[in-house]
Amino acid sequence: MPDIPDFGANFSAKAFAKTLKDANVEYVNVFAKCNIGFAYYPTEIGVVHPHLKFDMFGEIVKECRKVDIGVTAYFNAGLDHEMARKHRDWTVVNKEGQVIYGDRTANFFRNMCFCSGYRDHLLNMIREVAERYPVEGFFLDCMVVNPCYGNECLEGVRERGMDPLNDEHVLAFAKETLLDFSREVKRIVGPDKFLYLNGLDHADTEGLRTHVELECLPSGWSYDFFPAQVAYARNLGQQVFYMTGRFNVNWGDYGGLKSKASLLNDCWDALSNGVPTSIGDHMHPRDGLESAVYDVIGEIYEELERYEPWTDNARLLPTSGF
Ligand SMILES: [Zn+2]
Numbered sequence: 001m002p003d004i005p006d007f008g009a010n011f012s013a014k015a016f017a018k019t020l021k022d023a024n025v026e027y028v029n030v031f032a033k034c035n036i037g038f039a040y041y042p043t044e045i046g047v048v049h050p051h052l053k054f055d056m057f058g059e060i061v062k063e064c065r066k067v068d069i070g071v072t073a074y075f076n077a078g079l080d081h082e083m084a085r086k087h088r089d090w091t092v093v094n095k096e097g098q099v100i101y102g103d104r105t106a107n108f109f110r111n112m113c114f115c116s117g118y119r120d121h122l123l124n125m126i127r128e129v130a131e132r133y134p135v136e137g138f139f140l141d142c143m144v145v146n147p148c149y150g151n152e153c154l155e156g157v158r159e160r161g162m163d164p165l166n167d168e169h170v171l172a173f174a175k176e177t178l179l180d181f182s183r184e185v186k187r188i189v190g191p192d193k194f195l196y197l198n199g200l201d202h203a204d205t206e207g208l209r210t211h212v213e214l215e216c217l218p219s220g221w222s223y224d225f226f227p228a229q230v231a232y233a234r235n236l237g238q239q240v241f242y243m244t245g246r247f248n249v250n251w252g253d254y255g256g257l258k259s260k261a262s263l264l265n266d267c268w269d270a271l272s273n274g275v276p277t278s279i280g281d282h283m284h285p286r287d288g289l290e291s292a293v294y295d296v297i298g299e300i301y302e303e304l305e306r307y308e309p310w311t312d313n314a315r316l317l318p319t320s321g322f
Helices: 013-022 056-066 081-086 118-132 149-160 167-189 225-233 260-270 291-306
Strands: 027-033 069-074 137-141 193-196 212-215 240-245 277-280
Touching: 013 027, 013 056, 013 260, 013 277, 013 291, 027 056, 027 118, 056 069, 069 118, 118 137, 137 167, 149 167, 225 240, 225 260, 240 260, 260 277, 260 291
Parallel strands: 027 069, 069 137, 137 193, 212 240, 240 277
Antiparallel strands: none
16 A cells, blocks of 8 residues: 555565575566556656655565576556556446446456556556566456446447447457457567466467466365366466465455465365466565465475476376266
8 A cells, every 4th residue: 555654664685585485486476566556666657656765676586586586577457546546537437437336445446448548558567677677477467358438448349340339349349458458468578478467268368378377265265266277277288377375365364374284285286286386475565575474385385396206297187087
């Protein structure tokens, strides 16, 4: 949030990288721009967190590379409350003509429209990070197709010979707009770096994504979710990850720390399906990573590393009666 006055005051990128290294972490996806819309590097295009006084993202990239940890840049694409606040015309207009709706205490009460100036704003920020930092790739979050009834979108619907009064046409236009944006991101990122567009259907991102990350915090949104998702995803011919997290309920449930048994269950679940895991965390805004979290992750990853002769490049073999 913008009003954290001592944001990053005790943060050390060196300690951050060491904590990850000691916990056997090989890659980390780090926030370049968050869902509130702030940048964590000295951007010339976006808005830096009001209380950040140094290049947090840049220092993380530098220190992680020193210890052979790859860094990808996280951008929240679908949400940007700072830009929504400054440019109401960059937000999705719902069918009732509202730009703010639903639960105001949650995240998605206001969404960004990719048929607006926001498209170029975000593309320029992604280009800025791609040119400035030696990142391994990009992760774009909250890539949700929201039908937009704003004037620019409805004119776009009509230009394509579709009907602005037909909800399916408006939705189809929103999806094509988001995919067109994604194709431009792919051109900026290039063919050799990781790209994942979280939220879009896998059927729509063929040729754009470099791998598949299945987001699932099972203790929050059911233990039935991952098995069905992975059964489909592992047939797409790409590296698949189980993206779980240290949270018991949902992303950022502060103070929540999953027990080792619970987190290990997710990792075994992934391995039994032939895929590795990533573990999501929420960093303390003033102090950095919480050592209790990485004690647990370190113990788990040490165990998983011992299995690697059998699990690396393993493939799930379906059996009859499965
Ligand atoms: Zn729109």
